[in-house]
Amino acid sequence: MTTIAQAIRLALHVGEERHGVTDIFGEDVGAPLGGVFTCTQGLKTAWNSPLDERGIIGTAIGLALAGQKPVAEIQFSDYAYNTIDLLKLAGAMHWSSAGDWNCPLIVMTPTGAGIRGSLYHSHSFDATATHLPGWRVVIPSNPRDAYGLMLSAIREPNPVLFMVPKALMRYRGEEGEDIPGAPDQKTLDELINKPVTGDMSQWAARWPETPDLFIPFGEARTVREGRDVTVVTYSRHVVIAREACAELAREGVDVELIDLRSLAPYDWAAIAKSVKKTHRVVFVNEELDVTNFGEHLIRRVVSELFYELYAPPRLVAGAMVPGVGLSDNLERASVPQRDDLVRAIRETAKHQP
Amino acid sequence: MTHNETDGTNAELPAELLVRMHELMVKGRVLEERLITMWRQGDGYFWIGGPGEEAFNVPLGMLVHKGQGVAYDYLHLHYRSSGTLLAMGADPVDSLRQMKNTARDPYSGGRNFVGHYSVRKWNVVPISSPIEVQFSMAPGTALAQKRHGGRGISIVQGGDAGTAEADFYAGLLWSSRKGAELPVLMIVTNNQWGISTAYDGQHPATTRIADMGKAFGMPTAVIDGNDPEVAYRELSKAMEYVRRERKPYLIEAMVSRLRGHSSATGAAFVKSETDCLALFEEKLAARGIITREGADAMRTSFTAELLEASKRVIAEPQPDSSTIWDHVYATKNLVGER
Ligand SMILES: Cc1ncc(C[n+]2csc(CCOP(=O)(O)OP(=O)(O)O)c2C)c(N)n1
Ligand SMILES: [Mg+2]
Numbered sequence: 001m002t003t004i005a006q007a008i009r010l011a012l013h014v015g016e017e018r019h020g021v022t023d024i025f026g027e028d029v030g031a032p033l034g035g036v037f038t039c040t041q042g043l044k045t046a047w048n049s050p051l052d053e054r055g056i057i058g059t060a061i062g063l064a065l066a067g068q069k070p071v072a073e074i075q076f077s078d079y080a081y082n083t084i085d086l087l088k089l090a091g092a093m094h095w096s097s098a099g100d101w102n103c104p105l106i107v108m109t110p111t112g113a114g115i116r117g118s119l120y121h122s123h124s125f126d127a128t129a130t131h132l133p134g135w136r137v138v139i140p141s142n143p144r145d146a147y148g149l150m151l152s153a154i155r156e157p158n159p160v161l162f163m164v165p166k167a168l169m170r171y172r173g174e175e176g177e178d179i180p181g182a183p184d185q186k187t188l189d190e191l192i193n194k195p196v197t198g199d200m201s202q203w204a205a206r207w208p209e210t211p212d213l214f215i216p217f218g219e220a221r222t223v224r225e226g227r228d229v230t231v232v233t234y235s236r237h238v239v240i241a242r243e244a245c246a247e248l249a250r251e252g253v254d255v256e257l258i259d260l261r262s263l264a265p266y267d268w269a270a271i272a273k274s275v276k277k278t279h280r281v282v283f284v285n286e287e288l289d290v291t292n293f294g295e296h297l298i299r300r301v302v303s304e305l306f307y308e309l310y311a312p313p314r315l316v317a318g319a320m321v322p323g324v325g326l327s328d329n330l331e332r333a334s335v336p337q338r339d340d341l342v343r344a345i346r347e348t349a350k351h352q353p
Numbered sequence: 354m355t356h357n358e359t360d361g362t363n364a365e366l367p368a369e370l371l372v373r374m375h376e377l378m379v380k381g382r383v384l385e386e387r388l389i390t391m392w393r394q395g396d397g398y399f400w401i402g403g404p405g406e407e408a409f410n411v412p413l414g415m416l417v418h419k420g421q422g423v424a425y426d427y428l429h430l431h432y433r434s435s436g437t438l439l440a441m442g443a444d445p446v447d448s449l450r451q452m453k454n455t456a457r458d459p460y461s462g463g464r465n466f467v468g469h470y471s472v473r474k475w476n477v478v479p480i481s482s483p484i485e486v487q488f489s490m491a492p493g494t495a496l497a498q499k500r501h502g503g504r505g506i507s508i509v510q511g512g513d514a515g516t517a518e519a520d521f522y523a524g525l526l527w528s529s530r531k532g533a534e535l536p537v538l539m540i541v542t543n544n545q546w547g548i549s550t551a552y553d554g555q556h557p558a559t560t561r562i563a564d565m566g567k568a569f570g571m572p573t574a575v576i577d578g579n580d581p582e583v584a585y586r587e588l589s590k591a592m593e594y595v596r597r598e599r600k601p602y603l604i605e606a607m608v609s610r611l612r613g614h615s616s617a618t619g620a621a622f623v624k625s626e627t628d629c630l631a632l633f634e635e636k637l638a639a640r641g642i643i644t645r646e647g648a649d650a651m652r653t654s655f656t657a658e659l660l661e662a663s664k665r666v667i668a669e670p671q672p673d674s675s676t677i678w679d680h681v682y683a684t685k686n687l688v689g690e691r
Contacts, residue, residue: 020689022497022500023496050526050527050530052523052526052527054489054519054520054523055489055492055523055526055527057489058486058488058489058490058492058493058520058523058527059489059490059492059493059496059527060493061490061493062427062429062490062491062492062493062494062495062496062497062507063493063494063496063497064493064688065427065478065490065493065494065688066422066423066427066493066494066496066497066498066688067422067423067497067688067689067690068493068496068497068500070493085483085486086486086489089481089483089486092481093479094680094681094682094683095464095679095680095681096461096464096465096469096471096479096481097460097461097471097473097479097680098458098459098460098461098462098464098471098679098680099462099679099680099683100460100471100472100473100479100687101471101473101478101479101687101688102683102685102686102687102688103688104683104686104688104689133681134681134682157683157684157685157686157687157689158682158683
């Protein structure tokens with residue numbers, strides 16, 4: 001079983017070998033560390049950049065415009081905010097030039113809470129990311145999707161924001177969520193994990209063969225089928241929602257769980273189909289609940305599926321406070337926990353036509 | 354001026370080159386005047402451009418190694434670059450189209466302000482309004498060029514006030530990392546103004562903008578950007594260095610802002626500023642390379658030509674409202690084409 005961090009590493013390796021990736025760079029991305037979450041360990045085009053987020057995004061734009069295929073990392077999405085105008089520019093490059101230029105860069109960034117990261121290692125970026133027209137925005141919740149979405153990102157002619165739930169970096173996924181044909185856990189760890197002790201100056205990854213798996217953008221995945229309530233989420237809340245679903249199943253509430261995987265484009269057809277089936281919907285994510293992407297989805301549900309609904313659509317999201325506080329009590333109160341999901345889904349399930 | 358000052362007296366450029374330079378400067382000036390008139394007459398919402406910078410921007414355009422892809426120069430310019438584009442061979446009528454935001458505006462399809470060029474076939478990266486962002490992008494194209502080998506360089510240009518932005522330092526640093534120096538020609542066109550804010554009081558008293566390059570270990574020059582012979586020679590020298598050494602170079606060119614910041618400040622002629630075109634014409638006439646009458650006749654004829662062209666452009670259709678949805682996403686990798 002592969003971790004999400006390993007899956008990204010493997011996808012980037014395949015990207016370097018077979019799909020033209022030229023530069024994987026950012027703060028601590030190259031040797032010796034290979035990224036603060038080890039996502040870029042052992043990769044031949046990985047290099048350490050100056051500690052300058054604007055320079056990282058600017059240089060990635062320049063590389064992309066010159067026909068290279070850069071993957072730039074912002075070490076934590078909290079630090080992407082000071083690059084916002086550059087992200088806007090990358091998204092505008094094709095449109096502003098009336099189709100003359102395109103800007104195929106990938107920005108990879110760990111996002112969200114769940115690791116007790118306090119104020120500035122816990123921010124989400126999805127509300128801002130989905131306000132960047134011209135960008136593809138993806139956020140996997142398991143190793144297979146991380147691998148397949150990264151490979152699609154590498155082939156994409158538009159800028160792609162590839163967010164990674166930092167709480168799931170070492171998550172190995174459930175049945176069916178691994179890279180097809182990946183070596184077993186022990187073997188893979190030996191092949192591509194750089195040991196943390198000893199003289200590692202000569203260490204090199206030994207890459208296993210992994211397939212070309214391209215998961216298309218804009219295709220949600222139904223994680224669990226159900227008839228009573230639809231839950232639409234993404235990122236680490238897929239894992240949390242799965243636990244909530246199991247608990248509710250014991251109470252007789254049958255939840256359909258959808259992992260969006262991609263926020264731009266997003267799979268409206270999958271949402272609509274499920275809402276028409278269950279007639280009840282809860283949107284879940286950990287962004288601030290004001291001007292939240294889930295609010296947009298609720299607006300669409302209300303405008304387009306109003307007469308299908310048995311219950312008011314709900315949003316379970318983060319508290320509109322300046323940061324995620326460090327104490328366990330503070331973090332739990334700031335971003336949705338399993339019990340918050342259980343309560344919201346249970347309440348929604350009670351509504352009858 | 355203190356550092357690396359060049360007065361141009363030792364410049365000996367061939368007469369044909371000077372004549373060509375003069376013609377392009379006249380064209381550039383006439384184009385800007387036509388654009389301002391269009392704005393005054395309501396045929397465009399906003400004007401911004403480069404009258405007063407022709408003596409620098411024209412030589413720059415003439416010296417560009419023009420083409421598509423990493424073997425050629427990349428240009429990361431700003432909104433005063435009409436002289437450079439004309440010298441590279443751009444059709445001035447296309448600028449009229451962008452002024453009038455017609456459907457046939459080739460640079461933005463009626464989406465952007467005049468002077469916001471985009472020409473992929475010549476590596477002219479889309480010019481955008483945000484100040485200084487081009488300085489953090491130029492190292493990217495330069496890195497691709499360094500990797501490719503050859504003599505292509507990345508040229509990045511902005512104003513003096515904009516150098517206060519962090520992106521200017523990003524450009525300096527990312528171009529000059531030890532062992533990873535990049536072929537970037539950095540240019541600051543210093544007109545001593547940022548809209549209404551004077552240069553004095555915003556920058557250190559004892560140093561020039563160009564001096565900042567010294568802290569990053571790159572050669573620098575402060576030049577008289579009002580003299581096209583100086584500009585041509587200094588740019589040639591700097592470009593040769595960047596092309597050969599694959600390392601950065603910073604030029605601060607002192608220029609004039611002849612029509613104020615933009616239409617927002619009225620675009621009236623500013624008599625107190627040096628007019629580089631008038632100076633150059635006097636000089637060339639004194640040397641017997643052009644005549645006053647000849648220069649006037651050329652100007653009259655360009656003016657008439659562009660007036661006629663503007664009448665045609667004004668009648669061109671505006672972009673259809675439905676086109677807002679065009680080109681939000683690319684369907685193929687245009688920049689990956691070889
Ligand atoms: C990031 C940003 N801030 C503010 C502005 C508004 N603005 C446009 S031009 C300008 C002054 C720029 O001065 P300078 O860099 O000296 O260039 P000049 O116009 O004098 O050539 C300002 C403040 C902008 N376009 N972008
Ligand atoms: Mg200025």
